[in-house]
Amino acid sequence: xxxxxxxxxxxxSTPSVSGNEAAVAALAxxxxxxxxxxxxxxxxxxxxxxxxxDPGATVALVSHLDVVPPGAGWTRDxxxxxxxxxxxxxxxxxxxxxxVAAMMYAARDVVDTGGxxxxxxxxxxxxxxxxxxxxxxxxxxxxxxxxAAVVGEPxxxxxxxxxxxxxxxxxxxxxxxxxxxxxxxDGEFRNAAxxxxxxxxxxxxxxxxRSHPVLGKTTATPTMLEAGxxxxxxxxxxxxxxxxxxxxxWTHEEIAQVLQHSLASSVVITSRRLVPCETPAGxxxxxxxxRVRPEARVFGSPTCSDWVSLRQADTIKCGPGTSRRSHxxxxxxxxxxxxxARRFYADLVRAYLASAVILxxxxxx
Numbered sequence: 001x002x003x004x005x006x007x008x009x010x011x012x013s014t015p016s017v018s019g020n021e022a023a024v025a026a027l028a029x030x031x032x033x034x035x036x037x038x039x040x041x042x043x044x045x046x047x048x049x050x051x052x053x054d055p056g057a058t059v060a061l062v063s064h065l066d067v068v069p070p071g072a073g074w075t076r077d078x079x080x081x082x083x084x085x086x087x088x089x090x091x092x093x094x095x096x097x098x099x100v101a102a103m104m105y106a107a108r109d110v111v112d113t114g115g116x117x118x119x120x121x122x123x124x125x126x127x128x129x130x131x132x133x134x135x136x137x138x139x140x141x142x143x144x145x146x147x148a149a150v151v152g153e154p155x156x157x158x159x160x161x162x163x164x165x166x167x168x169x170x171x172x173x174x175x176x177x178x179x180x181x182x183x184x185x186d187g188e189f190r191n192a193a194x195x196x197x198x199x200x201x202x203x204x205x206x207x208x209x210r211s212h213p214v215l216g217k218t219t220a221t222p223t224m225l226e227a228g229x230x231x232x233x234x235x236x237x238x239x240x241x242x243x244x245x246x247x248x249x250w251t252h253e254e255i256a257q258v259l260q261h262s263l264a265s266s267v268v269i270t271s272r273r274l275v276p277c278e279t280p281a282g283x284x285x286x287x288x289x290x291r292v293r294p295e296a297r298v299f300g301s302p303t304c305s306d307w308v309s310l311r312q313a314d315t316i317k318c319g320p321g322t323s324r325r326s327h328x329x330x331x332x333x334x335x336x337x338x339x340x341a342r343r344f345y346a347d348l349v350r351a352y353l354a355s356a357v358i359l360x361x362x363x364x365x
Contacts, residue, residue, distance in 0.1 A: 002339055002342075003105055003108075004101045004102055004104075004105040004338055004339060004342045005088070005101070005335055005338060005339070007031060007101040007104065007105065008081075008088060008093070008097055008098055008100075008101040008333075008338060009081045009083075009088065010027060010031075011024060011027065011028075011065075011092070011097040011100060011101060012079065012081040012088070012090035012091070012092055012093050012097055013079060013080065013081055013090070014027055014079075015067075015079045015091075016065055016066050016067055016092065017066065017067055017068070017069050018066040018067070018068070018127070018128050018129075018130045018131045018133070019066070019128065019131070019133075021065045021066050021127045021128075024065050025041055025046050025065055025125070025127070026041070028041075028046045028065065028100070028104065028125055029041040029046050031104065032046075032048050032104060032107070032108075032123075035108045035111065036111065037049075037050065037107055037108060037111060038050070038051075042142070043135070044126070044127075044135045044136075044138040044139040044142055045124050045125055045126045045127065045135060045136070045138075045139035045142070046065070046124075046125040047122060047123065047124050047125070047139065047142070047143055048104065048107050048121075048122065048123035049120065049121070049122055049123075050107055050110050050111055050115065050116060050120070050121040051116070051120050052115065052116030052117055052118040052119045052120060052353070053115065053116070053117055053118065054117060054118040054119075055118065055119075056116075056118035056119030056120070056353060056356055057119045057120075057147040057148065057352070057353060057356035058119065058120040058121075058122060058144070058145060058146050058147050058148075059119065059120070059121055059122070059146075059147065059148045059149065059150075059285075059348075059349050059352050059353060060121075060122040060123070060124055060140075060143065060146045060148070060149040060150070060310070060313075061103040061106065061107070061121070061122070061123045061124070061149075061150050061152060061345055061349070062123075062124045062125075062126070062136070062149050062150065062151050062152060062306055062310065063096045063099040063100050063103060063124075063125055063126075063151070063152030063153070063306075063319070064096055064100075064125065064126045064127065064128075064129035064130070064134075064136070064306060065097075065100065065125050065126070065127060066127055066128055066129055066130050066131075067091050067092035067095070067097075067130065068091070068095075068130050068327050070091050070329075071327075071329065072329065073328075073329030073330075074329045074330060075329070075330055076089055076330065078090060078091035078331075079091060081093065083335070086334055086335050086336055087332040087333065087334055087335065088332060088333055088335055088338075089330055089331065089332045090331065090332075091331055092331070093321070093331055093332055093333040094154040094320070094321025094322060094325050094326060094331055094332065094333040095153065095154050095321060095323075095325075095326035095327065095331070096129075096152055096153055096154065096319060096321070098154070098319065098320040098321050098333040098337070098338045098341065099152025099153065099154075099319035099320060099321070099341065100125055100152065101338060101342075102152070102319070102320060102338055102339075102341035102342040102344075102345055103123050103125075103152055103341075103345055104123060105342045106123075106341075106342050106343075106344075106345035106346040106349065107121060107123050107346075109342070109346040110346055110349060110350070113346075116349075116350075116353060117353075117354075118353065118356075119353040119356060121349050121353075122143055122146065124136070124139050124140070124143055126139050126306060129305070129306050132271070132273070134306060134309070136306040136309035136310075137309045139309075140309050140310060146310065146313045147313060147314060147356070148284070148285040148313055148314040148315065148352055149285075149310045149313045149314070149315045149316075150285070150289075150315070150316055150317070150318055150345065150348065151305050151306055151307045151310065151315060151316070151317040151318075151319075152317075152318070152319040152341075153301075153303070153305045153317050153318075153319050153321075153323070154319055154320065154321025154322055154323045154325070154326055154333070155299075155301070155317060155318050155319055155321075155323065156320070156321070156322055156323075156337065157293065157296060157318060157319070157320060157337055157340060157341060157344060158296050158297040158298070158299055158318065159286065159289055159290070159293075159296045159297070159298050159299070159316050159317070159318045160298075160299055160300065160301035160316060160317035160318065161214060161278060161279040161283075161286060161298055161299075161300065161316060162212065162214040162215050162247075162248065162276070162277065162278035162279065162300040162301065163215075163276065163277050163278075163300070163301040163302075163303065163304065163305060163307055163317060164215055164245040164246060164247060164276055164300075164301070164302050164303070164304065165245070165246035165247070165252065165274050165275045165276035165277070165304065165308075166243070166244065166245060166246070166271070166274040166304050167242075167244035167246060167252050167255060167256075167269065167271065167272050167274075168241065168242070168243065168244070168269075168270045168271040169220070169241070169242040169244055169256075169259065169267060169268065169269055169270065170239060170240070170241060170242075170267075170268040170270055171196060171199060171200075171239065171240040171241075171242060171263065171265040171266070171267060171268075172237065172238075172239050172265055172266040172268060173192045173193075173195040173196035173199065173237070173238045173239075173264065173265040173266075174190070174192055174195075174236065174237055174266075175189075175190035175191050175192030175193070175194075175195060175234065175235060175236055175237070175238070176188075176189050176190050176191075176234065176236065177229065177233060177234055177235070177236040178233070178234050179232065179233065179234075180232045180233060180234055181232070183234055189234075191234050191235070192227060192234075192235045192236060192237050192238035193227045193228070193234075193235050193238045195238065195264055195265065196225075196227070196238040196239070196240055196265055198264070199240075199263040199264055199265045200222055200240060202262060202263060203220045203221075203222070203242070206220060206258055206259070206262055207219070207220070207250065207255075207258070210247075210249040210250060211249070212247035212248060212249045212300070214278070214299070214300035215247040215248075215276070215300040215302075216247070216300075217247070218244065218245065218246050218247050218249065218250050218255065219244070219245045220242050220243075220244045220259070221242065221243045221244075221245070222240045222241070222242055222243075223241050223242070223243045224239075224240065224241035225238075225239070225240050225241075226238070226239045226240075227239065240265075242259075245302065246275070246276045247276050248276045248277070248278050250276075251275075252269075252272040252275060256269055256272075273308070274304045274308050275308055275311070277307045277308060277310075277311045277315065279314065279315060279316050280314055283314050283316070284314060284352065284355055284356070285314045285315070285316055285348075285352055286298075286314075286316055287355075288348055288351040288352045288355055289316060289318065289344075289348055291351060292344060292347045292348050292351055293344050293348075296318070301317055301323075303323060303326075305317060318344075319341060320333055320334070320337035320338045320340070320341040321333045321334075321337065322334075
């Protein structure tokens, strides 16, 4: 079995539910050090570094070591990886330990094939990505300047050039509590459930005015509802949780303003950290990626990732695995994709850094 697949088995068999990544981080560090790759492990990440013989641009391969809890519905032990045909089953196999194994081996391949003429390769493996406690902001700061980055998430090795952001919003409607038998009595009366329902019906078209060319329209989706103190009592308060998937066409501040001005309910923003991201126009990294992997499809990703910590760099999202299998029972990854990812990452690093050298020389001529 190729080395990246053996490493993937070891990573999956080392449980690392968010907040408990110490064992898998130690495994990643010890493995990289055994190859002679310079490695640092701290409370922000495990970071591998390959320096070129001359200074130049920095490209980072970025993913995360934590996984979501196994949950119910598994037909096998989620932390005892099993190969069945061309698939490896286990929690985190696709999201995102396949990317981790491929990125680590790509760094080894760069070292084993002569290193880099110029520039710097980083592999940054963060913690807590599956929660609101991601360490990637601090890991990127510790790593120093990054010119370009590939975020390793399951995309079937297609290339995401944009990803939606996420805002979490509470809608709170306030009404009058009374016996339901007197709901139609004379006098001013507000049923909080009806007030909230009217607001929810307004959501479908609030953001129709702008459509991103890759991601489409911003959406606001109710995911949780709460109201009522008894079956025969009108509710004094009704609440809804909104999952707002944003695009670069709207800032989170603009979205908040639209909600506040359009709805009768109080609007409480509970999270706005995960802003939308997109690859910059004229991206050299994207051009290099499509030269290396011309069969790759370019698309917009509906899911969030640590890209938000790298949005100032020239960044794409690309990795082995199928996004719809993430977080599901019997999660799996197709092993040929993992091996293809190893080659892709190593070739992309060399192609990008070579183009950076050519650009630098052209500017200096």
